[in-house]
Amino acid sequence: MTELRLASVLPTERVKIATDASTEPFWQAAKEGRLVAPQCSDCGTFRLPPTPFCPECQSTSMDWIELSGRATVYSFAVVHKFPGQPNLILVPAVVELPDAPGTRLVTNIIDIAPEEVRIGMNLTVDFHPISDAWQLPVFRVDSESEDTTHV
Known part of the structure; x- marks a missing residue:
């Protein structure tokens, strides 16, 4: 029987950000969830x-x-066996944010089997701790609006 592996994010210590006057408010808000x-x-x-x-x-x-934290999948990829992390599966994605028309955000989709991700899927934001006490916005399936039983 094959073990079900879900998409995750890089380990906390592997993700670092740099801020400037233009990006600091984004990261401060993320730190607050x-x-x-x-x-x-x-x-x-x-x-x-x-x-x-x-x-x-x-x-x-x-x-x-x-923003409400709602998003839809615009594009995505599946990364197996990240260097130094052979059991890690990543689903980097570009998501559209309906509360901010015309914007897209590069992120990760987590806690889903990669083969279940699809374009147009509804997501909701979550926050994952990263280095230096920052938090990274990541997205999960919006269970209130998605049927995740399909294949």
């Missing part, structure tokens, strides 16, 4: 990853909007 996105105060355009200038109007003015 909140998912946020910057929205231009002038034209309303959301932008992820956070940037100093709005890609639409070039404004530097932004508000940080708290």
